[in-house]
Every structure is written in structure tokens, then in C-alpha cells.
Amino acid sequence: MAKLIINNLTKIYGNSPEKALELMDKGYTNSEIRQETKQVVGVREVSFSVNEGESFVIMGLSGSGKSTLIRCINLLIKPTRGEILIDNEDVTRVSSDRLMQLRRKKMSMIFQKFALLPNRRILDNVAYGLEVQNMSRIVRYEKAREAISMVGLQEWEDAYPHNLSGGMQQRVGIARALANDPDILLMDEPFSALDPLIRQDMQDDLLALQEKLHKTIIFITHDLDEALKIGDNIALMKDGVIVQSGVPEDILLSPASDYVARFVENINWTKALTASAVMVKPRVVIYPKDGPMTALRIMEKHGISSLFVVDRSTHLIGYVTAEDAYNAVENGIKHLDGIIQKDMPVSAPDIVLSDLLEVLANTKIPLAVVNEANELKGVLVRGSVIAGLAGARREAGE
Amino acid sequence: MNLELFFSITSYFTDGIPRIPLGRWTDQTIDFLQANFRESTQAISEILEIIIKGLQEGLISVPPLLVILIVALIAWKLANRKIAVFSLLGLLFIWNIGLWVVTMQTLAMVLAAVLMCILLGVPLGILIAKNETAYRIIAPILDFMQTLPAFVYLLPAIPFFGLGVVPAVITTLIFAMPPIIRLTYLGLTQVPEELLELGKSFGSTFFQMLIKIELPLARSTIMAGINQCIMLSLSMVVIAAMIGAKGLGGVVWTAIQTLNMGMGFEAGVAIVILAIILDRITSSLGKS
Numbered sequence: 001m002a003k004l005i006i007n008n009l010t011k012i013y014g015n016s017p018e019k020a021l022e023l024m025d026k027g028y029t030n031s032e033i034r035q036e037t038k039q040v041v042g043v044r045e046v047s048f049s050v051n052e053g054e055s056f057v058i059m060g061l062s063g064s065g066k067s068t069l070i071r072c073i074n075l076l077i078k079p080t081r082g083e084i085l086i087d088n089e090d091v092t093r094v095s096s097d098r099l100m101q102l103r104r105k106k107m108s109m110i111f112q113k114f115a116l117l118p119n120r121r122i123l124d125n126v127a128y129g130l131e132v133q134n135m136s137r138i139v140r141y142e143k144a145r146e147a148i149s150m151v152g153l154q155e156w157e158d159a160y161p162h163n164l165s166g167g168m169q170q171r172v173g174i175a176r177a178l179a180n181d182p183d184i185l186l187m188d189e190p191f192s193a194l195d196p197l198i199r200q201d202m203q204d205d206l207l208a209l210q211e212k213l214h215k216t217i218i219f220i221t222h223d224l225d226e227a228l229k230i231g232d233n234i235a236l237m238k239d240g241v242i243v244q245s246g247v248p249e250d251i252l253l254s255p256a257s258d259y260v261a262r263f264v265e266n267i268n269w270t271k272a273l274t275a276s277a278v279m280v281k282p283r284v285v286i287y288p289k290d291g292p293m294t295a296l297r298i299m300e301k302h303g304i305s306s307l308f309v310v311d312r313s314t315h316l317i318g319y320v321t322a323e324d325a326y327n328a329v330e331n332g333i334k335h336l337d338g339i340i341q342k343d344m345p346v347s348a349p350d351i352v353l354s355d356l357l358e359v360l361a362n363t364k365i366p367l368a369v370v371n372e373a374n375e376l377k378g379v380l381v382r383g384s385v386i387a388g389l390a391g392a393r394r395e396a397g398e
Numbered sequence: 399m400n401l402e403l404f405f406s407i408t409s410y411f412t413d414g415i416p417r418i419p420l421g422r423w424t425d426q427t428i429d430f431l432q433a434n435f436r437e438s439t440q441a442i443s444e445i446l447e448i449i450i451k452g453l454q455e456g457l458i459s460v461p462p463l464l465v466i467l468i469v470a471l472i473a474w475k476l477a478n479r480k481i482a483v484f485s486l487l488g489l490l491f492i493w494n495i496g497l498w499v500v501t502m503q504t505l506a507m508v509l510a511a512v513l514m515c516i517l518l519g520v521p522l523g524i525l526i527a528k529n530e531t532a533y534r535i536i537a538p539i540l541d542f543m544q545t546l547p548a549f550v551y552l553l554p555a556i557p558f559f560g561l562g563v564v565p566a567v568i569t570t571l572i573f574a575m576p577p578i579i580r581l582t583y584l585g586l587t588q589v590p591e592e593l594l595e596l597g598k599s600f601g602s603t604f605f606q607m608l609i610k611i612e613l614p615l616a617r618s619t620i621m622a623g624i625n626q627c628i629m630l631s632l633s634m635v636v637i638a639a640m641i642g643a644k645g646l647g648g649v650v651w652t653a654i655q656t657l658n659m660g661m662g663f664e665a666g667v668a669i670v671i672l673a674i675i676l677d678r679i680t681s682s683l684g685k686s
Contacts, residue, residue: 074599104601115596119614129600131610180600 002085003052003216004073004184009082010046011068011240014039017080030239042068043079044240050233052183053214057231059221065240066220070188073218074107075099086184104133107184108177112192114169116161122148122172123157129180140179147179148172150209167198174206178213187219191226200387203229225386228252236260249361275356276349278385279369279378285310288317288336292328295320295336306365308376309340316368316376318342346370349377353385360385432557439558446510446564454506454563462493465502473675477682481675488671497646497668504635504645505672507563511570511631516624519575523582523620524608533583540576548573548637556641566635566643574630581623585616621684628676636669646672 012020020039023032030041043065050056060066071077073084075091084091091102108129116125124131126147130140148157151171161169170190177185190206191199203226210217219230227234228248235245236259244256255261285308286295295307299322309317318340328339345359346368360367360382367380411417457465466489474482492501526533551572555565589612597607613620639647646665653662 071595076595076598100601100603102601103599107599109595109599111592111596113590113592115590115592117593117596117611117614119617128596128610132597132600132602132606176600186599 001052002049003054003087004218005049005083005085005088006073007047007083007085008045009069009072009084010044010080011042011065011072011077012039012080013042021081041240042077043072045082046237046240046242048235048242048245050216050218052216055210055217055219055230055232057219057221057227057234058237059224059227059234060237061222064237066222066237067188068240069237070109070186070218070220073184073186074103074109076109104129104180106182107186108180108182109186109188110170110173110177110190112189114161114166114173114193116169116172118161121158121160122153122164125161125172126157126176126179128176143181144175144179147175150178151175151205165198166194167202170194170202171205174209178209182215184216184218187217189220189222192221192223199226206230228386229383252357275347275351275353275367275369275380276377278353278387279349279380280384282308282368282376282379285314285376286320286336287311288340290336291334292320292325292336292339295325296322296329299325308366308368308379309336310376314375316346316370316374319344319365319368321365344368347380348372356380356385428554428557436558440560443559443564446559446567447562450507450510450563450567453510454503457502457506458499462489462498466490466493469675473679477678481678481682484678485675488675492668492671495664495668497649497665500644500646500649500665501668501672504632504647504669507567507570507635507638507643507645508628508631508676511567511574511635512624512628514567514571515575515578515627515631518571519578519623519627520582520620523579523623524586526579527583527586536579540579543572544576548634549640552638552641561642563643565641566638569638569641570631570634573634574627577626577630578620578623581619581626582616585619585623586612588619589615618684621680625677625680625684628680629673632669632673632676 010021010024012024014020014037016037017039019037020033020041023036024041024044028036030044033039033041046065046069048056058066058069068077072079073086073091079092082092086102086106089102091099094102117128120128123141123144127140127144130143135143145154145157148154151174153168153171153175156164156168161172164172170193173190191202194202207230217230219227221227221230228251231248233245234248234251235242236251237243238259244251244260251260284298284302284304286298288309288311299305299307305322306319308319311317320336320339320341324339324341325336328336333339344365345363347356347359347370349369349371356367360380368376369378369380371377409417410419466486469489470482470486473485492498522536526536548569552565552569555569559565559568593611593615594607597611602610635643635645636647636650639645639651646669649665650662650669653659653665
């Protein structure tokens with residue numbers, strides 16, 4: 001079910017947008033409109049819809065209109081034309097009282113620079129949204145503590161923002177948004193101000209939270225890796241227009257325009273990088289002599305659903321899945337032999353990633369990287385590929 | 399008086415060109431205001447007089463030692479121990495040289511003026527931060543208030559408010575209020591955009607924004623304005639002794655008229671001590 005529908009949303013900056021709208025309808029470009037009318041087109045005829053519980057990522061470079069777009073949704077910026085339907089209610093037409101209600105109950109924003117109030121304790125920062133609803137102190141502190149524990153900052157509720165690191169501050173920002181228990185989270189480049197390692201942790205934590213909470217998330221970023229990781233759907237913006245939208249694989253594998261291609265170009269290190277460059281050491285393997293029970297225990301311990309089987313000199317034999325191992329244990333089978341699957345994609349170390357992306361997208365198990373002697377050298381999982389590419393791009397001096 | 403200057407400002411022409419009679423207009427305006435508003439200004443004056451005199455009598459009636467201890471305690475709580483010790487010794491010294499009563503008179507006038515400055519200045523600062531038109535009107539008036547020499551409005555205050563503490567406090571108000579208005583404006587306009595967005599996006603009302611976000615963030619800037627206001631008030635109540643405000647300024651004024659340099663210096667030192675105590679206490683308020 002669509003939670004949020006945006007129809008032909010346009011934002012024009014300037015004091016006489018009517019003329020600009022007229023020119024826009026005649027098909028003038030943004031720069032032509034600016035020359036003719038001195039009005040600046042921020043967002044131009046954008047339409048999309050987001051389902052309940054979906055993470056929708058809007059990606060673009062600075063100046064692409066993504067920040068304007070997210071601010072239109074909670075009317076921090078008043079759109080010039082178009083509809084914003086939240087649960088089929090057009091928020092551009094509601095009274096100011098109703099807008100206040102919507103902001104208090106239905107959507108909360110998370111900011112790039114955290115936007116914590118420096119004079120308030122963490123607890124009071126998180127309780128801010130409840131405080132403005134005139135909730136009693138006891139109730140709002142209870143709810144705020146609950147939200148704080150969701151982001152794992154229980155011990156910090158009496159600290160002040162300046163006592164916290166950037167990552168922790170943004171956790172507070174997330175807790176503050178969650179404390180209101182909104183349906184929609186508006187996240188405006190929430191992790192852009194954090195350094196890369198922390199950023200990855202925060203992304204993982206957000207995914208874990210989302211697994212539990214199923215909020216509808218609108219997530220703004222300029223980082224393709226982040227977009228691929230977070231988004232169920234991704235929209236790419238340029239000059240106020242959505243140039244392509246779809247599931248991450250679509251964007252990665254079939255860029256719709258030069259702009260998208262250039263964006264993805266960074267990722268097109270896929271053509272330069274080989275499997276061996278981004279593979280990770282196989283964390284755990286199992287030997288044929290081990291039983292299914294051992295296999296199950298290893299998988300459970302590491303939270304994985306399949307295991308590679310190798311012999312003593314690391315020659316790859318095949319893999320076992322948790323399901324097969326479980327059935328084997330149930331049926332009292334003591335040896336792995338019967339359940340080892342040998343039909344699986346493998347890669348040589350020197351194959352470039354672009355030739356592997358499709359395999360990676362379709363395989364349910366990690367991709368094994370073996371040398372000519374069939375020795376298991378490493379594995380490729382989607383995360384390690386993306387991380388590897390991100391690392392290569394940074395080294396290239398971007 | 400310089401005769402040449404006198405003729406040039408009373409004549410109708412300057413070098414054959416008609417002279418704009420700003421001075422005459424001012425006289426006429428003041429006459430008009432006096433004729434029409436004198437009764438209401440005098441009513442205000444009487445009320446203010448009761449308040450200020452009450453404050454003065456109140457401060458004087460408390461045993462000096464108690465006042466000194468209370469001030470030292472406040473300094474200790476709000477600032478630090480060094481300032482507490484300074485306050486203690488400084489006020490004991492003032493008491494010792496026999497200037498206690500006049501110092502308390504001055505302190506009462508400063509407190510009354512500063513209180514009125516805060517009550518008027520902070521809301522005005524909020525107004526001009528929120529309303530562009532109000533800013534355009536009030537900003538030049540503030541320039542006028544700050545740069546117009548005090549003596550120029552000291553005298554016209556007399557017909558409206560009589561002689562004594564009330565015109566002194568009123569002129570102090572004119573002189574000392576602009577920094578509070580300006581720094582309130584500055585503090586509010588410097589609140590980061592993202593925090594304003596935070597307030598709005600969580601559904602705050604106008605007053606919730608003001609009370610929960612803007613004023614707390616502007617606090618140290620507003621406190622700097624109040625600190626400025628106190629310092630300016632102190633210097634002005636001394637000048638206001640010219641129109642009968644008594645206090646430490648009165649002592650300085652008498653010393654000048656009788657060429658009593660020692661007496662003038664003693665009163666001057668008392669003013670400095672009072673200024674330092676008030677400044678240190680209020681400036682540390684802004685920091686914490």
C-alpha cells in the first residue's frame with residue numbers, strides 16, 4: 001500500500017513563480033527559465049510513490065534538489081505546485097493546525113548535522129518532540145528512554161550533546177525521531193557528516209532497526225554505496241528532476257542516462273577491479289569428515305546460512321546449506337558427503353567484477369574464488385564487493 | 399558663550415541660504431509634548447519614583463554587613479571564589495570610607511534601570527528579529543539613542559519627569575537599552591537554521607520555538623547585552639547626578655563643584671568597585 005505519493009511536485013524559488021511555471025510547462029529548461037524570469041527551479045515535476053515499510057533513497061549531487069524535495073514533504077519548504085499525499089491526505093492543502101499534528105505524529109526528520117539542542121541533556125533532546133505535544137514529564141521520559149535504548153545509548157541520557165561523538169549524536173537524532181513513533185522517517189543525509197567506518201556501522205544499525213520497526217523511510221544521500229545498501233528503491237535526481245528510479249540492481253546494471261552512468265562510473269571500477277582485489281578471507285569452512293551437526297553449529301554461531309566445504313589442503317569441494325544440514329541431523333545422517341552441493345558459481349581470482357555482478361545478484365550463497373588448482377582463495381559477498389569498490393574509489397582520489 | 403556660534407545658530411540664514419531650523423522645531427515639539435502629555439508623564443514619574451525610592455530605602459535599611467555577605471555569596475555561587483573575595487573586600491572598603499548609603503542609592507538606580515531595560519528591551523529585540531518592518535523602523539532609532547550625547551536629552555527630561563531619580567532612570571533607559579535590543583536580535587538571528595528546522599519539523603508552535611529553542615540558544619548573547627546594559631547604566635547614573643539623582647554621581651558632582659579632588663577620587667573608586675562586581679557576576683552568568 002502506498003504510504004506516500006508525490007504527484008508532479010514543483011518548487012520554484014523566487015518571488016513570481018507563476019511566470020516560471022508557465023515557461024516550465026512550455027518545456028523551457030531550468031537555465032532558460034532562470035535567464036528569462038530570475039526564478040530558480042528547485043524541484044521540477046517530480047512524481048514517485050513509496051510503500052509502507054519501504055526505504056526510498058533519493059540520491060543526487062549537491063544542487064540536485066534532493067534537500068528541497070525532502071523538505072517539501074513536511075512543508076519546511078512550501079512547494080509551488082503539485083500534491084503530496086500521505087495516507088491519501090494532501091499535506092500541501094491542510095490547515096496549519098493539521099500540519100502541526102502531521103509533523104508531531106506522522107513524520108519525523110533526522111538532520112545531516114544532527115540538530116541537537118546543546119543546552120539540553122540527551123534525554124531532553126530525545127523528548128523534545130513529545131514535550132511540544134505537552135505530554136507529561138513522566139510519560140515523555142518513559143517514551144524517550146525507550147527510544148534511547150533502541151539506539152543503545154542508555155548510559156548517556158544525562159550527558160550533553162558535546163560529550164558525545166558524531167556517531168552517537170546522530171543516534172540521539174534517530175532516537176528523537178523514533179520517540180514520536182512516526183510512520184515516516186525523513187532522513188536528510190543523516191550519515192554524511194560521519195567518517196566512513198562509523199558511517200558503515202550506522203547504516204548497519206539503521207538496517208537492523210528497520211528490520212524491527214518497518215518505518216517508511218525517505219533517505220537522502222549523495223553516496224551511491226550508501227544508496228545501494230539502504231534503499232529498497234532508489235531515485236536519482238539531477239537539476240530538480242528524477243532521472244532514474246528503480247531497485248538498486250537496475251540502477252547499477254542499466255543506467256538510464258549519461259548522468260546516471262557517470263554517477264555509476266565510480267562504481268565502474270567493476271571493470272578495473274578483479275575478484276581477488278575485493279574478496280574476503282573465507283571466515284569459516286568445514287571439512288568433509290565433519291558431521292552435519294558441527295556444520296549447523298558453525299553456521300548458527302556465525303549467523304550464516306551456508307558453508308563451503310574444503311579438504312585439508314583447501315581444495316574446494318562444494319557447500320552445504322543450513323536447511324540440508326538440519327534435515328540430515330533430523331534423519332540421523334552422520335556424514336556430510338550426501339548433502340554437499342557441487343553445482344555453484346565460482347570465479348577465478350583474475351576475473352573483473354563487471355563480469356561477476358550478475359552472478360552476485362542472483363546467487364544465494366557467497367561466490368567462491370578459486371585458483372587453477374581449485375584451492376579456495378576467498379569469497380565474494382555483496383557487501384565486500386561494494387566495500388571494495390568504495391575503497392578503490394577513495395584511493396583514486398575522489 | 400562663543401558669540402559667533404550663538405548668532406550662526408539663531409539666525410534664519412547661513413551664507414544667504416535659508417537655514418533649516420531644526421533647533422526651533424525641537425523646542426516647539428518639546429513645548430507641544432509638554433503641554434499635552436505632561437500630566438501622563440508626571441503620573442508615570444510618580445509611580446516610578448515610588449518604586450525606585452522604595453528600592454533605595456530597602457537597600458539602605460538592610461545592615462551593610464548583611465548586604466555585603468549576600469553579594470559575596472551571590473558572586474561565589476554565580477561566578478567564582480576570587481570574585482566573591484573581591485566583592486567582600488571591595489564593599490567593605492566602600493563601607494569603611496563612608497560611601498555606603500550613596501553606593502546603595504546608585505545600585506538601586508542601576509537595578510531599576512536595568513530591570514526596565516530587560517523588560518522592554520528583550521521583547522523589542524524579539525520583535526525586530528521576527529519582523530523585518532519593525533527592524534527597519536527601530537534600528538535607526540537605536541543608532542540615534544546610542545550616539546546622541548546624553549546631555550542633550552538629560553535636560554528635556556526635566557520638564558516631563560521633574561528633578562531627581564526618575565529622569566535619571568529614564569535617561570539611563572534611553573542610553574543603556576540599545577545593547578539589550580541589539581544583542582537579543584543578534585542572538586535570535588544567529589540560531590542555526592537546522593535547529594529552527596528541527597523545531598518546526600517536530601511541530602512546535604511559535605512560542606514553543608521561542609521558549610524552547612531560540613531564547614535558550616540566544617541566552618549567552620542576551621546576557622552579554624544585559625552586561626553591557628549594566629555597565630552603561632552605571633556610567634549614566636553618574637552623569638544623571640547633574641539632574642539631582644544623588645548617589646555616587648552626586649558625590650562626584652559635588653567634588654567637581656568644590657574642587658575636592660580626594661572626595662572625587664574616593665567616589666570614583668567606589669564606582670569602579672561596583673562596576674567590576676556587577677560586570678563579573680553578570681558576565682559569568684552568560685557563560686555557564
